[in-house]
Amino acid sequence: MNKVLPVVLFFALLISCESKKSNENKEVNESMPTISEQLIGKWHNLEIKVVIKKDDGDSVAYVPQDKWEEILNIKPIVTAFNTDSTFVSEYMSLEGEVIMTSAGTWVMEGDSLIMTERGSDNTYLATIKNDTVSFTGYIDWDQDGAMDDLYSGTQIRH
Numbered sequence: 001m002n003k004v005l006p007v008v009l010f011f012a013l014l015i016s017c018e019s020k021k022s023n024e025n026k027e028v029n030e031s032m033p034t035i036s037e038q039l040i041g042k043w044h045n046l047e048i049k050v051v052i053k054k055d056d057g058d059s060v061a062y063v064p065q066d067k068w069e070e071i072l073n074i075k076p077i078v079t080a081f082n083t084d085s086t087f088v089s090e091y092m093s094l095e096g097e098v099i100m101t102s103a104g105t106w107v108m109e110g111d112s113l114i115m116t117e118r119g120s121d122n123t124y125l126a127t128i129k130n131d132t133v134s135f136t137g138y139i140d141w142d143q144d145g146a147m148d149d150l151y152s153g154t155q156i157r158h
Helices: 004-031 035-039 068-072
Strands: 041-052 059-063 078-081 086-092 098-109 112-117 120-129 132-139 149-157
Touching: 035 098, 035 120, 041 132, 059 068
Parallel strands: none
Antiparallel strands: 041 059, 041 078, 041 149, 078 086, 086 098, 098 112, 112 120, 120 132, 132 149
């Protein structure tokens, strides 16, 4: 019995330490903002890449950081994610005038961002690190009726 008691006490101490670690991790995770909370605010595009699926071979549309004006003749798109689950994207001319807007609703389901615009949903895997967010998902970039074009985009807090 004398030999069993120290073993039992050791395991009881070990279990209580593990329980405390688990509770500390839970408190840290509960205090971290969710992806939805982190997404609120204005973001502007850094770069985009779309692999466009075609029967005769894929093509790639790529706009690297600092090449928006040169390639697309517009400033990087600015998107505002609002607390009421709406979003607005503004497309601006090189002179800074808004030439087009798109708007809709957004919701996070786990790590998936679902953006709905004009009754159409686009779903992206969203990851946020510091002030940069990355989106990856299949969309209908070429408007051929198939959600088969792989979109990858990176935005930074505006």
